[in-house]
Amino acid sequence: QSALTQPASVSGSPGQSISISCSGTSSDIGDYNYVSWYQQHPGKAPKLMIYDVSNRPSGVSNRFSGSKSANTASLTISGLQAEDEADYYCSSYTSSFTFVFGTGTKVTVL
Amino acid sequence: EVQLVESGGGLVKPGGSLRLSCAASGFTFSTFIMNWVRQAPGKGLEWVSSISSSGSDIYYADSMKGRFTISRDNAKNSLCLQMNSLRVEDTAVYYCAREGYDSLTGYYGPFFDYWGQGTLVTVSS
Numbered sequence: 001q002s003a004l005t006q007p008a009s010v011s012g013s014p015g016q017s018i019s020i021s022c023s024g025t026s027s028d029i030g031d032y033n034y035v036s037w038y039q040q041h042p043g044k045a046p047k048l049m050i051y052d053v054s055n056r057p058s059g060v061s062n063r064f065s066g067s068k069s070a071n072t073a074s075l076t077i078s079g080l081q082a083e084d085e086a087d088y089y090c091s092s093y094t095s096s097f098t099f100v101f102g103t104g105t106k107v108t109v110l
Numbered sequence: 111e112v113q114l115v116e117s118g119g120g121l122v123k124p125g126g127s128l129r130l131s132c133a134a135s136g137f138t139f140s141t142f143i144m145n146w147v148r149q150a151p152g153k154g155l156e157w158v159s160s161i162s163s164s165g166s167d168i169y170y171a172d173s174m175k176g177r178f179t180i181s182r183d184n185a186k187n188s189l190c191l192q193m194n195s196l197r198v199e200d201t202a203v204y205y206c207a208r209e210g211y212d213s214l215t216g217y218y219g220p221f222f223d224y225w226g227q228g229t230l231v232t233v234s235s
Contacts, residue, residue, distance in 0.1 A: 032220075034219065034221070038155070045205060045225040048223050051219060052221070057212070091155075101156060104154040
């Protein structure tokens with residue numbers, strides 16, 4: 001199972017909106033609405049930000065939103081803040097009852 | 111409070127074995143699917159394996175099949191990963207991660223809502 005494809009880096013100024021894409025196949029993203037997104041700060045464990053494409057867990061800011069179209073999912077961060085600077089990973093459940101993660105995107109707040 | 115605490119990491123030679131453990135607390139362990147996810151130094155996340163709540167259903171990433179064995183002891187709230195025939199490329203931080211659960215709706219889903227702090231496995235001669 002190949003990793004989902006994400007841009008290596010995305011940047012934006014405080015207050016701006018950015019989007020991170022996550023490209024998969026018909027065997028993962030395209031087959032299920034089971035895409036999740038994780039934020040990881042250096043030296044820390046990943047934190048769940050979005051599950052099932054567009055659902056936010058309790059406690060996650062509503063500045064984070066998710067969507068999906070065909071084999072590509074997206075995470076949008078609106079009103080970018082300094083604390084949003086981190087690595088972000090998408091993940092999808094697959095038709096083989098396994099999981100696949102994205103390649104990861106480093107978000108920089110300018 | 112949900113807590114997942116991994117242990118058992120360390121330095122091992124190529125071809126060697128290591129057994130990782132994850133102690134769970136703060137939730138009903140026996141009702142959750144559990145997972146191992148790893149992250150090589152400076153690299154991305156990689157799913158390793160999952161085990162159903164009863165232990166009857168187990169899945170592995172292709173590169174771990176035949177070398178890694180996941181198991182659980184629901185009486186001890188413990189998850190394990192036995193790693194054999196270790197390779198240099200298995201060097202990573204190994205995280206224990208719980209299957210997702212939305213307490214507001216009672217929904218269990220294929221995502222990871224709680225993670226441990228990770229344990230570092232270094233495979234080197």
